[in-house]
Amino acid sequence: MERRAEFSRWKAQCLSKADLSRKGSVDEDVAELVQLLNGREQFFTTSSCAGRILLLDANINGFEVQKQNCCWLLVTHKPCVKDDVIAALKKANGDATLKFEPLILHVQCRELQDAQILAVRSTHGLEVPLSHKGKLMVTEEYIDFLLEIANQKMEENKKRIERFYNCLQHALERESITDLYPKEKIIKKSNSYSHKKRRNREKADGKCVTEDNDKELENDDDPEVNVTIFPEDY
Template sequence: MAEHRPELLYSYFRGAAVSIYQSTSDSGIQKQHCCWLLVTHKPCVKDDVMAALKGATSNAVLKFEPFILHVQCQTLQDAQTLHSAAVASGFRNSGITVGKRGKTMLAVRSTHGLEVPLSHQGKLMVTEEYIEFLLTIANQKMEENKKRIERFYNCLQQAMERKAISSSHSETKEKNSLLCTHKNKRNQGKAHDPSITEDHEKELEGADGLGISAALFSEED
């Protein structure tokens, strides 16, 4: 029997990152009008931040962005399976949306981001000690983000295994039900038709056994 896996049609993934960017627009801190001074997907150190801030000429911001995953699912049930695994793993801001055309999207998100202004018009507004404090928090969030991803993977694996076992039990129950129905009909026919001999009944049972064996053998192939 094939293992049941959620059908995923499309996915978008973004890993966690610590970054420093500066706004290039007077309209405020907007990601679409910015210049990236530093981007890293690893724990960040103060020296890297201070070096990046030397190039700041406007409003520089320290930002930690956690893991995010967008998935288009084949069915709503598949999306619910992924959503349950995400929430159980700590991604409590996750959600499911269903479009007008029936497109089912799952977003795996969390709320442990961080965004702090560091400079204004190129002038550093905080101390190096405070920057080091912020980096400690950002790096802790990075580590927590990694743990949540690992929990999400494990929860999803367990959910898939449970679905596979449940599907296997359902198929076995259905086969047994069909077999019982077939035997009940045969017994009813025997009660109404005394011409069915004991030898003929054994032949029918033998045929049933061959049919079951053939079905099982076919599935193993």
């Protein structure tokens, strides 16, 4: 009880602070998702980004771009056009890199089981160097090609946000029902299992059921229990 009270105080304190992001507000495409999480007592968001295309000017160590020590030449949460990128590249003095970053969501969770609901990771990104020491290393045609890919990823990212929202909402609703009616769920599972086992025995048409068959029936999964909330390829 004390831990829950402490978490609630921490949540209220964090959500009351000013938004210190570059934009200063939650992105429109992720606002509903942020509202859903902050509306639950076991979660609160600390930062978020709906997805963006950006052009960074920095020194590159290997393939790693340190955004803290670089100049942001261009950033947009909408589809990007070539003319905007070309204009931004004229300001580059170092190594400019075009990036697409998908949904980023940082969430504080009250318990480990709450965090497991949000255990989702995506590799839906893009990072390509365009210039070196201020000199453009690719053609405008290639930049146009890269932006076509980045814009496609942006559109797919919006669809993934919507799917994630729907899956999360469904998972939280299931969790609420389980918390309210834990005994009823256990009884339902037990009755479903007993009915299935009895039905499979009846299909044997009076034949002797061996110990191996008994074991197979006991390992038979109940489709009402094993539900995948987030697909593996999400």
